[in-house]
Amino acid sequence: MVNLTIDGKQITVSRTATIYEAALEAGINIPVLCYAKKLLPFGACRVCLVQVEQMKGRLIPACTTPVSEGMVVTTMSDEILKVRKTVLEFLLVNHVIDCPVCDKGGECDLQELTYDHEVVCNRFQGEKFNLETDEVNPLIERNMNRCVLCGRCVRVCDEVVAYGSYSFINRGFETKIATAYDRGLNCEFCGQCVSMCPVGAILPRPFKFKARPWQLKEVDTVCGYCGNGCTVTLGVLNNKVETIRFNDKIGVNDGNLCIRGRFGYSYVNSEERLTAPLVRKNGELVAATWDEALQAVADGFKQAGGAGLGILSGARLTNEELFLLKNLAKQAGTANLDHSGGECYKGLTEGVAGALGVAASTGTFPQVEECEAILAIRSDFYETHPVFGMVVNQAVKRNEAQLAIVADKRGKFAKLPGAKTLLHRPGQELEVLNGLARVLLDEGLARTEGVEGLDELRQALADFSAEQVATRTGVAAEALRETARQFAAAKKSAILLAYGLPYTAYSRELGIAAANLAILLGIPGRDGSGLYLCGEKANSQGVIDLGIMPQAGGLGAQAMLEAAANGKLSALYVVGEDVLTSYPDRGKVEKALDKVSFLVVQDIFLSPTAAKAHVVLPAASFAEKDGTFTNAERRIQRVRPGIPLPGQAKTDGAIFAALTEKLGGNLAFTGAEAIFAEIGRQVPAYAAVTFNGIGPQGFVWGGEILAPARRRLQPAGGATAVDGAFQLLTGSALYHSGTVSTRAKGPLAVINEAYVEFGRDDAKALDVKDGDQVKISGNGVELCLKAKVGNRLPKGVLFAPYHFAAAGINRLYKGEAAVAVTVSK
Amino acid sequence: MFTAIAKGLSITFKHMLPGHSTTVQYPTVKLKPSDRFRGLHRLVPTQDREKCVACYLCPTVCPAKCITVEAAENAKGEKYPRVYSIDLLRCIFCGYCVEACPVEALEMTAEYELANYRRADFEFTKERLLR
Numbered sequence: 001m002v003n004l005t006i007d008g009k010q011i012t013v014s015r016t017a018t019i020y021e022a023a024l025e026a027g028i029n030i031p032v033l034c035y036a037k038k039l040l041p042f043g044a045c046r047v048c049l050v051q052v053e054q055m056k057g058r059l060i061p062a063c064t065t066p067v068s069e070g071m072v073v074t075t076m077s078d079e080i081l082k083v084r085k086t087v088l089e090f091l092l093v094n095h096v097i098d099c100p101v102c103d104k105g106g107e108c109d110l111q112e113l114t115y116d117h118e119v120v121c122n123r124f125q126g127e128k129f130n131l132e133t134d135e136v137n138p139l140i141e142r143n144m145n146r147c148v149l150c151g152r153c154v155r156v157c158d159e160v161v162a163y164g165s166y167s168f169i170n171r172g173f174e175t176k177i178a179t180a181y182d183r184g185l186n187c188e189f190c191g192q193c194v195s196m197c198p199v200g201a202i203l204p205r206p207f208k209f210k211a212r213p214w215q216l217k218e219v220d221t222v223c224g225y226c227g228n229g230c231t232v233t234l235g236v237l238n239n240k241v242e243t244i245r246f247n248d249k250i251g252v253n254d255g256n257l258c259i260r261g262r263f264g265y266s267y268v269n270s271e272e273r274l275t276a277p278l279v280r281k282n283g284e285l286v287a288a289t290w291d292e293a294l295q296a297v298a299d300g301f302k303q304a305g306g307a308g309l310g311i312l313s314g315a316r317l318t319n320e321e322l323f324l325l326k327n328l329a330k331q332a333g334t335a336n337l338d339h340s341g342g343e344c345y346k347g348l349t350e351g352v353a354g355a356l357g358v359a360a361s362t363g364t365f366p367q368v369e370e371c372e373a374i375l376a377i378r379s380d381f382y383e384t385h386p387v388f389g390m391v392v393n394q395a396v397k398r399n400e401a402q403l404a405i406v407a408d409k410r411g412k413f414a415k416l417p418g419a420k421t422l423l424h425r426p427g428q429e430l431e432v433l434n435g436l437a438r439v440l441l442d443e444g445l446a447r448t449e450g451v452e453g454l455d456e457l458r459q460a461l462a463d464f465s466a467e468q469v470a471t472r473t474g475v476a477a478e479a480l481r482e483t484a485r486q487f488a489a490a491k492k493s494a495i496l497l498a499y500g501l502p503y504t505a506y507s508r509e510l511g512i513a514a515a516n517l518a519i520l521l522g523i524p525g526r527d528g529s530g531l532y533l534c535g536e537k538a539n540s541q542g543v544i545d546l547g548i549m550p551q552a553g554g555l556g557a558q559a560m561l562e563a564a565a566n567g568k569l570s571a572l573y574v575v576g577e578d579v580l581t582s583y584p585d586r587g588k589v590e591k592a593l594d595k596v597s598f599l600v601v602q603d604i605f606l607s608p609t610a611a612k613a614h615v616v617l618p619a620a621s622f623a624e625k626d627g628t629f630t631n632a633e634r635r636i637q638r639v640r641p642g643i644p645l646p647g648q649a650k651t652d653g654a655i656f657a658a659l660t661e662k663l664g665g666n667l668a669f670t671g672a673e674a675i676f677a678e679i680g681r682q683v684p685a686y687a688a689v690t691f692n693g694i695g696p697q698g699f700v701w702g703g704e705i706l707a708p709a710r711r712r713l714q715p716a717g718g719a720t721a722v723d724g725a726f727q728l729l730t731g732s733a734l735y736h737s738g739t740v741s742t743r744a745k746g747p748l749a750v751i752n753e754a755y756v757e758f759g760r761d762d763a764k765a766l767d768v769k770d771g772d773q774v775k776i777s778g779n780g781v782e783l784c785l786k787a788k789v790g791n792r793l794p795k796g797v798l799f800a801p802y803h804f805a806a807a808g809i810n811r812l813y814k815g816e817a818a819v820a821v822t823v824s825k
Numbered sequence: 826m827f828t829a830i831a832k833g834l835s836i837t838f839k840h841m842l843p844g845h846s847t848t849v850q851y852p853t854v855k856l857k858p859s860d861r862f863r864g865l866h867r868l869v870p871t872q873d874r875e876k877c878v879a880c881y882l883c884p885t886v887c888p889a890k891c892i893t894v895e896a897a898e899n900a901k902g903e904k905y906p907r908v909y910s911i912d913l914l915r916c917i918f919c920g921y922c923v924e925a926c927p928v929e930a931l932e933m934t935a936e937y938e939l940a941n942y943r944r945a946d947f948e949f950t951k952e953r954l955l956r
């Protein structure tokens with residue numbers, strides 16, 4: 001701690017603080033322009049000049065100067081004011097000042113500083129910038145005439161995003177921010193630079209000229225896409241979500257978002273939203289009243305009789321709705337309840353739960369930034385949970401964390417300093433994890449105190465020596481050993497594993513293997529360390545916490561589909577999931593949906609699944625709901641409604657309540673608060689907080705570090721290798737999440753159709769170029785897809801994202817780790 | 826007392842003499858208001874479009890909340906008011922909008938004959954204001 005005086009105020013701050021931060025703590029505001037909380041100090045603008053007595057009256061920037069003992073700082077005097085004003089005058093010499101047409105007007109730092117400092121005329125004259133605007137991409141517009149060269153975009157894209165789009169080029173008056181070869185922006189479009197730019201030089205194009213910031217109603221809610229659970233602040237104008245506002249005050253994401261969160265909102269305003277219930281009459285789906293539709297559903301359910309009904313839920317409903325759904329299932333007398341394909345979450349519910357006695361991640365995201373060693377399992381973690389990815393990037397860049405990636409393709413992380421990719425053959429994650437566990441045991445690096453099942457594991461790992469694993473997976477034995485040693489030496493470490501619909505293979509085993517490794521490294525329960533299993537959807541964790549899983553004697557998702565296909569299930573109720581597009585093995589799903597005599601689909605769009613239904617119930621998007629989501633680190637966060645429901649649509653919760661009543665239940669829909677309290681009575685972890693007690697940072701159930709109930713090692717069976725010259729992987733692409741993002745303009749502007757990605761070598765050998773149509777056949781199915789050539793894939797490995805209904809990737813992908821395919825043009 | 830009455834009446838009668846009345850025979854005779862008079866608004870045109878750039882300052886400042894602006898992008902990529910309208914029934918003729926306009930695209934004219942028969946007639950759209 002250091003003592004200093006700022007404007008006569010005595011204060012004590014941490015040794016690492018800058019003068020600016022110290023002043024802020026003392027409640028003294030120093031104007032800044034190039035400073036940003038989440039970026040390293042830079043000192044580009046000189047707006048924050050202050051005087052320090054010990055420095056003989058010289059003016060120094062407050063944002064870059066660290067405090068020292070006994071410092072006496074003056075933040076405001078006539079001289080300082082004069083100099084600040086001059087700095088602003090300099091900035092305005094070549095600034096275009098087109099505030100009336102600049103979308104930043106009203107929240108522009110330059111505008112505000114100019115106003116505050118009463119810069120009403122300029123003593124200096126110079127040529128105004130006259131540069132062309134960069135509009136080559138559909139999402140971000142760059143107008144460098146308004147740039148103040150603060151470098152915030154350059155820094156955020158490098159420090160936080162690790163993409164590195166921008167840099168300063170030229171010198172002196174000619175200096176400007178440019179992309180590679182000044183060709184215009186073409187990046188991953190996370191929009192971090194948009195949110196960081198203090199002026200109107202980088203703006204979101206979809207929001208161009210739409211409104212002034214002060215006209216927007218701001219509603220803080222949680223992103224409806226992935227399990228990262230980022231806070232998004234909806235900018236609402238005339239009951240439409242027009243933009244996502246920057247908000248680094250609340251939530252776990254520090255204002256960071258990915259393309260889906262920032263630009264993927266438009267589907268909620270879509271004209272294609274379902275606005276009225278549909279009932280099939282004479283083979284056609286026709287609009288009906290709610291009463292008619294609900295009666296039809298209730299009759300259908302009654303006819304099916306308890307066990308004849310199956311319920312498949314998505315993982316983007318709020319906790320409160322899930323609670324009501326469970327009640328509804330009880331009322332309908334069925335135990336056949338499941339979500340998300342029924343397989344992918346088993347890593348948590350069976351794997352981790354078996355090992356640690358808890359079915360959840362054991363740490364929180366911010367802790368990962370402080371970790372010394374991070375193991376990311378399954379290709380690019382960045383693609384599935386981009387904002388958590390940014391945390392990992394910062395851990396590596398700022399805190400020099402050792403990053404090891406167990407993956408079948410080279411991801412963005414692979415390029416980070418010191419990062420190493422244990423590149424394995426497709427489907428062999430499990431082997432690598434087992435290999436690492438074996439090294440830990442062999443070299444006596446494992447922590448075995450209070451650990452059960454050690455001997456069984458030792459036996460099971462007999463065939464997993466580093467050398468054996470190396471020959472089977474292609475990962476060098478030495479790399480395995482080195483990684484294991486690194487992790488054993490680290491005081492704080494994290495193991496990350498993403499799961500979701502396109503990753504069903506070995507999900508249970510992978511959960512076990514990851515948990516084994518975590519136990520052997522002493523991760524569970526240790527301060528700052530954590531095992532993270534991150535679900536694909538916004539409320540993946542909530543679905544597990546609330547137990548939307550087969551009830552006693554009930555069928556799981558796959559079993560339900562089989563039963564339906566065999567005529568053993570007569571009614572199916574699909575909520576918030578386009579199962580036909582997203583579940584593995586479309587053939588099987590199709591058969592089930594065709595065969596089942598009564599299909600009810602509740603969704604916000606007429607998805608391919610809904611098109612097959614007998615009754616379609618129009619539901620609500622995340623932007624219309626009140627309730628809570630639980631993210632992948634167990635953070636319960638408030639979801640707030642920003643816009644009204646379209647047409648006659650109802651929230652999923654209201655529909656469940658109405659149906660329960662129709663089925664003779666007497667449950668009243670009493671609002672999210674009351675239901676949350678009720679959840680607390682049934683799920684003990686949720687009892688620790690009340691609905692209104694959920695703070696701006698959410699509430700992490702089980703605490704920052706979740707204490708494991710036990711430490712049990714379990715053998716995880718080895719994976720079988722996939723033969724074939726080419727192996728197709730599926731998964732999530734960075735730009736999309738699930739199937740709903742294919743209805744959002746932002747993500748679609750970047751990727752609007754399915755593709756199959758080739759590595760450079762393969763592309764060359766096959767003479768495939770970007771944009772070519774290629775035929776991929778495997779599993780008895782042939783798909784025609786557009787080719788994309790990239791740097792990520794090793795030889796023989798292809799990748800196709802699963803989001804697009806029309807492409808039918810899941811005709812080919814039946815839940816295996818990789819599919820052997822042949823390629824022809 | 827009589828002198829006082831006579832004095833008063835003389836003033837009254839003086840006003841009855843021609844040339845001493847302040848009444849204007851409207852509508853036959855119309856007065857020209859002062860240059861600073863705040864009458865009906867006018868959107869200033871330029872050669873090919875309105876001068877207004879749809880900055881939203883006038884609707885923001887308007888205390889009667891009677892101005893509607895909707896910005897859009899024209900073919901040249903410029904910001905322009907796709908919708909601009911003033912609800913004159915609500916307007917209080919304070920002139921704040923004119924004062925707020927950063928590009929001098931809005932003026933107030935001397936026109937004060939604004940009576941009309943239907944409510945809709947008081948909705949002054951962009952087309953009616955561009956003169």
Ligand code: SF4
Nearest residue numbers: 098099102108199200
């Ligand atoms: S960047 Fe700020 S100061 Fe510059 S034109 Fe835009 S609003 Fe005005």
Ligand code: SF4
Nearest residue numbers: 157165187190191193
């Ligand atoms: S959108 Fe993201 S990746 Fe693209 S330049 Fe901006 S910060 Fe970098």
Ligand code: SF4
Nearest residue numbers: 147148150151153197
């Ligand atoms: S574009 Fe914006 S963020 Fe980047 S240097 Fe210029 S003013 Fe700063």
Ligand code: SF4
Nearest residue numbers: 223225226230258261
């Ligand atoms: S999709 Fe996931 S990572 Fe991206 S903004 Fe939403 S919650 Fe965050």
Ligand code: SF4
Nearest residue numbers: 877878880881883926
């Ligand atoms: S203030 Fe002027 S430029 Fe702005 S919207 Fe009104 S009339 Fe148009």
Ligand code: FES
Nearest residue numbers: 034043045046063
């Ligand atoms: S804010 Fe300190 S130099 Fe820019």
